[in-house]
Amino acid sequence: MMEHGALRPVQDGEPVPLLTLQGVTVYYGRVRALQGLTLEVLPGEVVALLGGNGAGKSTTLRAVSGLVRPASGHIRFRGQELTRLDPAAIVRLGVAHCPEGRKLFPEMTVLENLELGAYVRAGRLDEDLRQIFDLFPVLRERRHQLAGSLSGGEQQMLAIGRALMVRPTLLLLDEPTMGLAPAMVVEVARAIRVLRARGTTVLLVEQNVQVALRLADRGYVLENGRVVVEGRAEALARDDRVRRAYLGG
Amino acid sequence: MDLTTILQFTVNGLFISAAYALVALGLTLIFGVLHIADFAQGALYMLGAYVSFYATQALGVSYFVSVPMAMGLTGALATLNGALVYRPLQRHGGALTFVAALGILLILQNVALWLFGGDFRLIASPFGEGRITVGEVVLTHHQAFVLVVTALLLGGVWMGLRYTKPGKALRALAQQPEAARLVGIDSARLGLAAFALAGALAGAAGALMSAMRAFDPHIGAVVILKSFAIVIFGGMGSVPGAIVGALVVGMAETLTAAYLAAEFADLVGFALMIVILFARPQGLLGRVWA
Amino acid sequence: MGTRRFALVWCSVVLTAVLLFAGGRLPATGAPAVETVTVGFALPLSGAAAREGQESLEGAQLAVRLLNEAGGFRVGGRVVRFEIVSEDDRCAPAPATEAANRLVARQVQFVGGSFCSSAALAQQPIFAQARIPQVIYAYATDLTGAARQRAGAVLSVRLGPQAAIEMAPLAKYAVTVNNHRRFFAMAQNTDFGRSMVGEFRSVLERLGGRFVAEPEFYTFPGTTDFRTILTKARGSGADALVAIGLVGEMIGVSLQFRELGLAMGLYGSDLLEDPAYQDAVGARADGFLYPWVYDDGVDPRRFTRSEPERMAREMSLAFLNTLRKRATRNHGWGWGTIHLLKQAMEREGSTDPERVMRRVLSGARFELPFGTYGFLPCGQADMRVGIGTYAEGRRTLLVDRDFAGRPPAVLSATDLCR
Ligand SMILES: Nc1ncnc2c1ncn2[C@@H]1O[C@H](COP(=O)(O)OP(=O)(O)OP(=O)(O)O)[C@@H](O)[C@H]1O
Ligand SMILES: [Mg+2]
Numbered sequence: 001m002m003e004h005g006a007l008r009p010v011q012d013g014e015p016v017p018l019l020t021l022q023g024v025t026v027y028y029g030r031v032r033a034l035q036g037l038t039l040e041v042l043p044g045e046v047v048a049l050l051g052g053n054g055a056g057k058s059t060t061l062r063a064v065s066g067l068v069r070p071a072s073g074h075i076r077f078r079g080q081e082l083t084r085l086d087p088a089a090i091v092r093l094g095v096a097h098c099p100e101g102r103k104l105f106p107e108m109t110v111l112e113n114l115e116l117g118a119y120v121r122a123g124r125l126d127e128d129l130r131q132i133f134d135l136f137p138v139l140r141e142r143r144h145q146l147a148g149s150l151s152g153g154e155q156q157m158l159a160i161g162r163a164l165m166v167r168p169t170l171l172l173l174d175e176p177t178m179g180l181a182p183a184m185v186v187e188v189a190r191a192i193r194v195l196r197a198r199g200t201t202v203l204l205v206e207q208n209v210q211v212a213l214r215l216a217d218r219g220y221v222l223e224n225g226r227v228v229v230e231g232r233a234e235a236l237a238r239d240d241r242v243r244r245a246y247l248g249g
Numbered sequence: 250m251d252l253t254t255i256l257q258f259t260v261n262g263l264f265i266s267a268a269y270a271l272v273a274l275g276l277t278l279i280f281g282v283l284h285i286a287d288f289a290q291g292a293l294y295m296l297g298a299y300v301s302f303y304a305t306q307a308l309g310v311s312y313f314v315s316v317p318m319a320m321g322l323t324g325a326l327a328t329l330n331g332a333l334v335y336r337p338l339q340r341h342g343g344a345l346t347f348v349a350a351l352g353i354l355l356i357l358q359n360v361a362l363w364l365f366g367g368d369f370r371l372i373a374s375p376f377g378e379g380r381i382t383v384g385e386v387v388l389t390h391h392q393a394f395v396l397v398v399t400a401l402l403l404g405g406v407w408m409g410l411r412y413t414k415p416g417k418a419l420r421a422l423a424q425q426p427e428a429a430r431l432v433g434i435d436s437a438r439l440g441l442a443a444f445a446l447a448g449a450l451a452g453a454a455g456a457l458m459s460a461m462r463a464f465d466p467h468i469g470a471v472v473i474l475k476s477f478a479i480v481i482f483g484g485m486g487s488v489p490g491a492i493v494g495a496l497v498v499g500m501a502e503t504l505t506a507a508y509l510a511a512e513f514a515d516l517v518g519f520a521l522m523i524v525i526l527f528a529r530p531q532g533l534l535g536r537v538w539a
Numbered sequence: 540m541g542t543r544r545f546a547l548v549w550c551s552v553v554l555t556a557v558l559l560f561a562g563g564r565l566p567a568t569g570a571p572a573v574e575t576v577t578v579g580f581a582l583p584l585s586g587a588a589a590r591e592g593q594e595s596l597e598g599a600q601l602a603v604r605l606l607n608e609a610g611g612f613r614v615g616g617r618v619v620r621f622e623i624v625s626e627d628d629r630c631a632p633a634p635a636t637e638a639a640n641r642l643v644a645r646q647v648q649f650v651g652g653s654f655c656s657s658a659a660l661a662q663q664p665i666f667a668q669a670r671i672p673q674v675i676y677a678y679a680t681d682l683t684g685a686a687r688q689r690a691g692a693v694l695s696v697r698l699g700p701q702a703a704i705e706m707a708p709l710a711k712y713a714v715t716v717n718n719h720r721r722f723f724a725m726a727q728n729t730d731f732g733r734s735m736v737g738e739f740r741s742v743l744e745r746l747g748g749r750f751v752a753e754p755e756f757y758t759f760p761g762t763t764d765f766r767t768i769l770t771k772a773r774g775s776g777a778d779a780l781v782a783i784g785l786v787g788e789m790i791g792v793s794l795q796f797r798e799l800g801l802a803m804g805l806y807g808s809d810l811l812e813d814p815a816y817q818d819a820v821g822a823r824a825d826g827f828l829y830p831w832v833y834d835d836g837v838d839p840r841r842f843t844r845s846e847p848e849r850m851a852r853e854m855s856l857a858f859l860n861t862l863r864k865r866a867t868r869n870h871g872w873g874w875g876t877i878h879l880l881k882q883a884m885e886r887e888g889s890t891d892p893e894r895v896m897r898r899v900l901s902g903a904r905f906e907l908p909f910g911t912y913g914f915l916p917c918g919q920a921d922m923r924v925g926i927g928t929y930a931e932g933r934r935t936l937l938v939d940r941d942f943a944g945r946p947p948a949v950l951s952a953t954d955l956c957r
Contacts, residue, residue, distance in 0.1 A: 065431060066430075067427065067430065067431070086435075087430045087431055087433065088430070088433040088434070088435055091431065091432065091433040092433065096431075097431050099427065099428065099431060103425050103427055103428035103431070104425065104428065105420070105421045105424045105425050105428065105429075106424055106425070107420070107424055108417070108420060108421065108424065112417060115417070116417060116418070116421050116429075116432050116434075117432055119414075119418065119432045119433045119434055120432070120433035162428075162432070166432075251774070254770060254771075254773075254774045257766075257770045257773075257799075258767060258770060261764070261766040261767045261770060262767075264764070264766070265764050362585075362589070367589050367590035367593055368590060368815050368818075369590070369786055369787045369790055369815050369816075369819055370819075371790060371794075371819040378797070378798075380798065380800075382800070385773075387798065387799050387800055389798050458763075461791075461794055461795065461798070462763040462764065462790075462791050463763075463786070463787040463788075463790035463791055463819055464763075464787075465589075465590065465787060467585075467586060467587060467589065467760075468763070471760060471761040471763070474761075475761075503767050506755070506757075506767040506768060506771075507767050507770070507771060510753065510755060510756070511725070511755040511756060511757040511758075511767070511768050512728050512755070512756040512757065512758070514757070514758065514767075515758045515761075
């Protein structure tokens with residue numbers, strides 16, 4: 001289970017995927033949220049997951065980070081099977097999940113939230129904190145303020161910052177611009193570009209398809225828990241089906 | 250009434266509050282982290298008293314050693330309850346754990362009745378009759394000891410939650426369980442830690458208080474009802490709420506008995522709780538985050 | 540005698556013996572006939588008064604065990620054996636009602652209990668309706684007064700003291716011997732607590748004493764800290780405190796009374812004579828006063844009595860010999876119920892509940908664990924208590940059961956049927 005690239009024959013010159021989902025099916029009770037979903041993310045890529053409400057985007061991320069356990073299928077990260085690991089083990093492998101709705105610890109300070117992001121890691125955090133504060137300077141000013149008292153945009157930055165404290169190889173971002181003012185959306189998009197430039201691989205769920213496709217290298221469109229369209233971001237942006245469904249014509 | 254009498258009432262109220270605070274703190278921790286109303290903590294209070302009683306009487310152990318012994322044992326028992334009863338039941342919903350909690354309380358009560366008999370026991374205080382008297386105000390050495398130990402325990406838990414890594418993880422788990430799992434906090438293990446801590450606090454309360462109050466296997470049921478009301482009053486899951494709630498209720502009861510009549514003490518205590526809950530449904534210090 | 544006839548007689552003897560040992564009911568053909576009388580006990584077997592209830596039951600069980608081991612007793616031409624069933628009334632009206640209904644459903648012939656006033660008051664109409672005689676232990680005055688009349692519970696009797704029997708001599712002792720006239724009163728907020736305080740107050744006031752403040756009634760069950768009430772008592776200028784509660788409460792009251800350094804007398808109910816109280820409080824109870832109900836003759840006394848209390852000694856020895864423990868007043872309730880019924884049945888020559896109770900209420904005297912006495916028409920035991928105290932941690936009997944009736948008399952039979 002630990003051999004790299006053992007999933008399928010690797011063609012010459014083709015990079016080994018960082019994350020592979022193969023036929024993943026997830027149920028919530030009787031509701032089938034994912035039906036044999038298959039996708040892959042290559043190292044260094046930003047991949048967008050698109051789709052309407054209830055398509056299964058969040059569920060895909062939750063399956064990767066171990067919050068839900070698939071009924072069938074495989075999820076491999078650097079060749080290692082994740083489906084039987086708990087969230088703590090998965091985060092130790094370097095997979096950080098910044099969840100939908102931010103899910104901060106409201107009665108803890110900004111600093112405490114960030115420290116908890118590094119919960120599974122030993123050692124000093126000064127350097128990580130410095131980097132995050134450089135990325136989001138407003139958090140430095142507010143570091144002793146309770147997370148629950150931050151504005152929506154600041155909360156989103158903190159949520160991303162907390163995930164970055166993992167020093168992730170793969171960052172799962174669920175709707176980071178949801179409910180943000182345009183200026184804040186720009187701010188978050190800038191941060192994602194910075195991360196990408198540093199070599200962090202990102203799996204990005206976004207309702208805002210224009211923003212998503214501008215940030216992403218490739219994208220998958222989900223419908224009813226399945227991939228219905230996939231391709232390069234530029235191609236998807238031109239794809240009629242995508243335009244009709246998500247870009248309003 | 251003169252000043253010494255008023256001071257004496259204050260001392261009495263403070264002392265009653267100490268017992269409430271220790272038990273309520275454990276309850277609120279468990280509730281905050283696991284959303285379980287662990288009425289079985291009442292039985293742990295009772296067992297704490299018995300452990301200290303038998304350790305000092307039968308084994309000849311010093312009282313000062315018997316208190317940590319009681320805490321260890323009740324902490325372990327609470328952890329077992331958590332692991333063997335509550336955890337398997339929890340995924341079937343809150344009502345089940347509530348019934349289980351009452352069940353454990355009754356079972357432990359009856360086991361104690363069978364093991365120790367129904368006779369009233371009294372732990373011999375190592376301080377004997379020693380007392381501090383200022384004018385007419387009396388504080389026994391044992392009471393002073395209890396107040397100091399309670400303050401240390403409450404302060405210790407407070408600092409631990411605030412500044413240690415497991416403490417922060419517990420708070421994180423209480424505030425946002427899903428994100429806590431995402432950052433790698435092992436909710437099952439920390440849940441058990443909350444049980445252990447709460448059990449130890451209840452055991453400590455039992456061992457500390459029972460040197461001046463006669464106890465029998467039923468003492469726990471009485472203690473837990475009031476403490477649980479205090480947890481709701483202070484704000485379910487709120488640590489400062491439990492402590493402030495214990496103080497407010499303990500003092501309100503004492504002052505009612507002092508200036509009105511003892512028969513209204515409980516009434517006023519509960520009435521105050523209801524009034525405050527009308528104004529603040531989330532409890533005195535409970536918070537609502539969107 | 541032909542062999543066939545001999546065989547028949549022999550068979551019936553064997554059959555009788557077998558049934559006797561098995562404790563079953565005998566069909567009318569056997570001679571002598573054995574009859575089993577079922578006595579139901581409605582007692583607090585769990586909850587705040589569980590110890591008292593359990594001990595009452597234990598007293599009844601031991602009495603029955605010893606009687607049955609001796610082959611039962613004769614009533615008319617038959618041998619009678621007792622059988623005991625019990626229900627937990629948890630010392631509260633609602634479960635007491637359920638317990639009573641269950642006992643009625645189990646078709647018991649007599650009932651013992653309850654120990655608790657509120658429970659007994661709830662049960663009285665139920666047993667009255669079912670015409671099941673009830674032998675009550677609780678102290679609330681009403682149980683042989685207004686409540687009994689309302690319920691039409693003509694078959695109910697109270698085995699031992701009522702509030703006035705305990706409190707009248709105690710108040711008299713306070714005023715006439717100790718010159719304690721100004722009292723502070725505290726009691727559990729129950730029929731028991733209120734009756735006891737009320738009776739104490741009425742005799743106290745008749746003798747020129749008074750309460751310095753309205754009595755404090757604390758919550759029952761559940762109160763363990765009495766310091767605030769005691770602090771009030773300390774500042775009230777009273778000569779003494781009268782405190783009424785169950786054993787656990789009285790232990791707390793006594794210890795906290797000492798702790799707060801109250802410089803006044805303390806008067807309690809007969810629960811102060813309980814061994815559990817003595818074990819816990821020891822010499823800290825020195826000087827406290829209480830009604831003395833159960834007297835097995837072992838404790839030191841400051842008077843001589845011509846007539847020892849035979850049944851108390853018998854019960855005491857039985858407990859020592861079979862269960863290796865000291866009998867208490869609580870054991871006396873159950874034991875006394877069984878022996879009252881036995882003696883009344885023997886004299887009446889019948890086990891019919893109504894006839895047996897008519898005999899009990901006839902004024903005839905019975906030998907019981909709390910003395911030898913009869914019953915008044917209202918069902919009250921026409922008995923008296925002495926006064927006891929503690930000296931160096933030992934129970935000490937100060938005056939005998941005749942104290943209340945000596946001049947100035949504070950209690951007569953008419954006081955007991957109001
Ligand atoms: N906890 C849950 N219990 C039951 N059903 C759920 C749960 N969470 C999601 N679902 C269902 O699973 C399906 C996929 O949900 P998911 O949250 O993955 O969608 P999504 O693509 O993230 O939608 P959105 O854009 O609205 O966030 C939906 O039909 C949803 O109703
Ligand atoms: Mg979603």
